[in-house]
Amino acid sequence: MNLWTVQTLVPLPVLVPLFAAGLALALHRHERAQRFISVAALSVAVAAAAGLVVAAHDGPVVNDLGGWAAPVGVNLVADPLAALMLLISSIMLLCVLLYSMAQGIADGDGRTVPAARGAEELRRTLQAQDADADESGRRDVLPVAIFHPTFLILAAGVADAFLAGDLFNLYVGFEILLAASYVLLTLGGTSERIRAGSVYVVVALLSSIVFLLAVGLVYAATGTVNMAQLAERLPDIDPGVRLGIQTMLLLAFGIKAAIFPLSAWLPDSYPTAPAPVTAVFAGLLTKVGVYAILRTQTMLFPHDEKLEAVLLVLALATMLVGILGAVAQDDVKRLLSFTLVSHIGYMIFGVALATEASTAAAIFYVVHHITVQTALFLVVGLIERRAGTTSLERLGGLATMAPGLAVLFFVPAMNLAGIPPLSGFLGKVGLLEAGVVDGSVLAWILVVGSVVTSLLTLYAVIRAWNKAFWQPCPDERSLPARAPIPLGMIGPTAALVAVGVSLTVLAGPLWKYAERAAVMVMDGSTYVEAVFPDGAPRGTGESNEVQDETEGSTP
Amino acid sequence: MIVLDNVPSGALLLAVGVLFAAGVYLLLERSLTRVLLGFVLLGNGANLALLLAGGRAGAPPITGVTDEPMSDPLAQAMILTSIVITLALVAFVLAMAYRSWQLHGHDEVQDDVEDTRIARLAVQDAPSYADSDAEEPAVTLDVEAEATRDEVALPDTAKATLPDTAKGTPPDTATRPAAAGERTGGGEDA
Structure with missing residues (x-):
């Protein structure tokens, strides 16, 4: 097999971070080596994803892993949608990694755990270091020995979920990234994080079980979990069974994407994590859920107007409930968590309309939202560092204290609220246009709801802006006396803000690409054609000599 | 087939x-x-x-x-x-x-801080966030999170006056071998 084909790129974003995670864990005593490995691995992932974006433009790139043919073997498929998501998430992960590294270096990398010399001694050392950390007021200590490998595993899981060519691999990808996220959320095992983590973990476990059961049902109903085969077989099965399966998948992904009735876990669990972790979670994990909804609902299942109507109503509820929650918050992190929930509604709106234009707009919106939401959370991390708090009651005077920070906050905040000409505006206009073209009563209600949500978002971020940056500082004494924010933290944040702005400049080509991705996902036949070339029942793997395909497997 | x-x-x-x-x-x-x-x-x-x-x-x-x-x-x-x-x-x-x-000293999943807060405000019929001109400084969620982190061990009367208990000694210090958790909440108070 020729190694230098474009197919070789497909597994790289999964494999490289996984190997690097193992290596980083083995080298946990050598922090420099660890840092180098992590950055190198994620840079390779970014490069591979960029290559895939180019390669997938003309059609999905398929890799049958280990040479096993498609319906039985595991295959990874990079179609334009997956490649685009992969690229933007890899860039974002790399930025957050650099940010967290600068934070770690500035804080002296927290606790350095000595080699185990008996539990008692270890505990005493840790306690001493805890007391030490307490005195210097460091709250976001990231134990780097654990943080880097876990972060890399998260990256691998996300990539696997995007590239998965079958439902079970999607499940595995979800589990990889969720397991890593459990560790990241409860990092350090402090009281607050255990409290928030318990809720998060239990909810995520439940959603995984629902997903697993749905995979079982899919297999029982169709005899396959391969997405290309499912796209062909699902339209033919009993509509009642299909609706049941579709609803269960929607339920499982809905919990992960935080759609309204299933979103209550999010605003309480995200803000307690360290700033870089929250940024990754907010930017990425919910979007993986949205991606899974987009993939399954549009590609696998035929149109179902009733379910689409339900999704529209849920999208509206997600938007409004989320943003009303955000308006009532007095903590910037929680406020942003609520806007996150709210804006998931926009993406679901696009998916639920189920036209090519709306799906393209939803894809564009996902890309925009990943960068903007992450950038905002990183900026809030900087604010917390400068002012010692994220409570809007205590913040103040930041515009004069840190004008650079003000710019870094203002641009993505306006982008989030959808002020023209920024990319948030373009994404929303695309969605509204698709809604108007649809023309049904429900779609019009959604259009109005979107505009209202957009205005309320503007209100929420302006309120945060006024209180944190413009009001005089309520209590000067509470400000921590600290060294200036390390450049290594500002750099990645500024880079992400710049990526967010560049989405506006590059909106034309990006929108074209999103449209192409939407057409391929909606149609599905190019995907099937790529996995099973020339209508063959099997993929391009080398296990063709098996005699009878139906024998032994369920019909 | x-x-x-x-x-x-x-x-x-x-x-x-x-x-x-x-x-x-x-x-x-x-x-x-x-x-x-x-x-x-x-x-x-x-x-x-x-x-x-x-x-x-x-x-x-x-x-x-x-x-x-x-x-x-x-x-x-x-x-x-x-x-x-x-x-x-x-x-x-x-x-x-x-x-x-x-x-x-137990492994119970704790209530959402925001939920307890809203429930309390609803009972008092108070607005959800303090006006910036108000004289009383608002209790931030960080402080509350610290106070509510061990709701199971707190007696009911203590729960009713949450902000006051925030700085009190936690009830069962004997069952806490590791003091790592102590350092998270309420850091701004100092």
Whole structure:
């Protein structure tokens, strides 16, 4: 097999971070080596994803892993949608990694755990270091020995979920990234994080079980979990069974994407994590859920107007409930968590309309939202560092204290609220246009709801802006006396803000690409054609000599 | 396409149902250990369902050995994967429950801070956030999170006057071998 084909790129974003995670864990005593490995691995992932974006433009790139043919073997498929998501998430992960590294270096990398010399001694050392950390007021200590490998595993899981060519691999990808996220959320095992983590973990476990059961049902109903085969077989099965399966998948992904009735876990669990972790979670994990909804609902299942109507109503509820929650918050992190929930509604709106234009707009919106939401959370991390708090009651005077920070906050905040000409505006206009073209009563209600949500978002971020940056500082004494924010933290944040702005400049080509991705996902036949070339029942793997395909497997 | 005898065994189907019912019941408990047991039951139920999805048991799935219909190896491969995943997650939840016990002397899942706060404000019929001109400084969520972090150990009367207890000594310091948790909340007060 020729190694230098474009197919070789497909597994790289999964494999490289996984190997690097193992290596980083083995080298946990050598922090420099660890840092180098992590950055190198994620840079390779970014490069591979960029290559895939180019390669997938003309059609999905398929890799049958280990040479096993498609319906039985595991295959990874990079179609334009997956490649685009992969690229933007890899860039974002790399930025957050650099940010967290600068934070770690500035804080002296927290606790350095000595080699185990008996539990008692270890505990005493840790306690001493805890007391030490307490005195210097460091709250976001990231134990780097654990943080880097876990972060890399998260990256691998996300990539696997995007590239998965079958439902079970999607499940595995979800589990990889969720397991890593459990560790990241409860990092350090402090009281607050255990409290928030318990809720998060239990909810995520439940959603995984629902997903697993749905995979079982899919297999029982169709005899396959391969997405290309499912796209062909699902339209033919009993509509009642299909609706049941579709609803269960929607339920499982809905919990992960935080759609309204299933979103209550999010605003309480995200803000307690360290700033870089929250940024990754907010930017990425919910979007993986949205991606899974987009993939399954549009590609696998035929149109179902009733379910689409339900999704529209849920999208509206997600938007409004989320943003009303955000308006009532007095903590910037929680406020942003609520806007996150709210804006998931926009993406679901696009998916639920189920036209090519709306799906393209939803894809564009996902890309925009990943960068903007992450950038905002990183900026809030900087604010917390400068002012010692994220409570809007205590913040103040930041515009004069840190004008650079003000710019870094203002641009993505306006982008989030959808002020023209920024990319948030373009994404929303695309969605509204698709809604108007649809023309049904429900779609019009959604259009109005979107505009209202957009205005309320503007209100929420302006309120945060006024209180944190413009009001005089309520209590000067509470400000921590600290060294200036390390450049290594500002750099990645500024880079992400710049990526967010560049989405506006590059909106034309990006929108074209999103449209192409939407057409391929909606149609599905190019995907099937790529996995099973020339209508063959099997993929391009080398296990063709098996005699009878139906024998032994369920019909 | 050959139609195989694919009717699942009734006993197994019933077992799936029972496992799911018991699992959901336990998942709704507050103690993490019980939640964990619930998750284990649910996981086993889902695995059993996957096994049923593979159809009836048959000959070993090795080609060329027998002419009988073979078992479906794919379903079993998937179950194997999901068993391993469940094992890892069980280990993690166990560690989390143990850490919770270390910190608090129990492993109950605590209430959402925001929920308790809103419930209290609703009883007082007060606005959800303080006006910036108001004289009383508002209690931030950080302070509250610290106060509510051990609601199970707090007596009911203490809960009613949350902000005051924020700086009080936590009740059962003896059962807290590691003091790491103490340093998170309320850092701005100093």
